Amino acid sequence: MNEKPTKRKGSRAKLRDYFLLNTGKVLNSGTLRYIAGTSEWGRRVRELRNEEGMNIVTHNDRSDLKPGEYLLVDINPIPSFERAISKETRAMVLDRDGFTCQMCGAAAGEAHPYDHGRKTRLHIGHIIDKSMGGTDEPANLRAICSVCNEGASNLTLDRPQAIKLLAQIRRAPTQDQLEILKWIIQKFPNQSINFLSSITLVGGLEQ
Numbered sequence: 001m002n003e004k005p006t007k008r009k010g011s012r013a014k015l016r017d018y019f020l021l022n023t024g025k026v027l028n029s030g031t032l033r034y035i036a037g038t039s040e041w042g043r044r045v046r047e048l049r050n051e052e053g054m055n056i057v058t059h060n061d062r063s064d065l066k067p068g069e070y071l072l073v074d075i076n077p078i079p080s081f082e083r084a085i086s087k088e089t090r091a092m093v094l095d096r097d098g099f100t101c102q103m104c105g106a107a108a109g110e111a112h113p114y115d116h117g118r119k120t121r122l123h124i125g126h127i128i129d130k131s132m133g134g135t136d137e138p139a140n141l142r143a144i145c146s147v148c149n150e151g152a153s154n155l156t157l158d159r160p161q162a163i164k165l166l167a168q169i170r171r172a173p174t175q176d177q178l179e180i181l182k183w184i185i186q187k188f189p190n191q192s193i194n195f196l197s198s199i200t201l202v203g204g205l206e207q
Ligand SMILES: [Zn+2]
Pocket: 101, 102, 103, 104, 105, 106, 144, 145, 146, 147, 148, 149, 153
């Protein structure tokens, strides 16, 4: 790589050209910084992905990539609907869905439950596909992790039922049960307090 970055071309354009020249090849952050000629190179890469829809993936998307590695998968752009969805709608859907994949239950930013090597990154997906007449309304959108988005996780097509969940939790180790307790208290703090005070009251009366 002897090509010296020129001053005339903007850093985003330099990165765009370099990714296109190296489609399907893993690039590292040092190279990209050099090509961009700016410490803002990471922001420029995000712009290529989020604004131009370039299918650039990182270790958050693919477990075969290491931190600091970037890959333009192919020249097909990310579906424009996902880029077209406003920041507000996106934030609203993610918040409504508890920043959790609605297919497998993986939480944003945490290690993926079915692929520990990668951090869960959430996308916005359609419940009823556009090709089947689905709309871009929030009611037809849901948070989906990149694993489920690729169809790699076909483990949980149905939402788990309470009866099955309880059966699973009952046979889990205490440590895991306590993890679940912690998560539930964080998710439902007020209900937890009410519930605890109600059982404390009943206990008190019985003594
Ligand atoms: Zn998922």
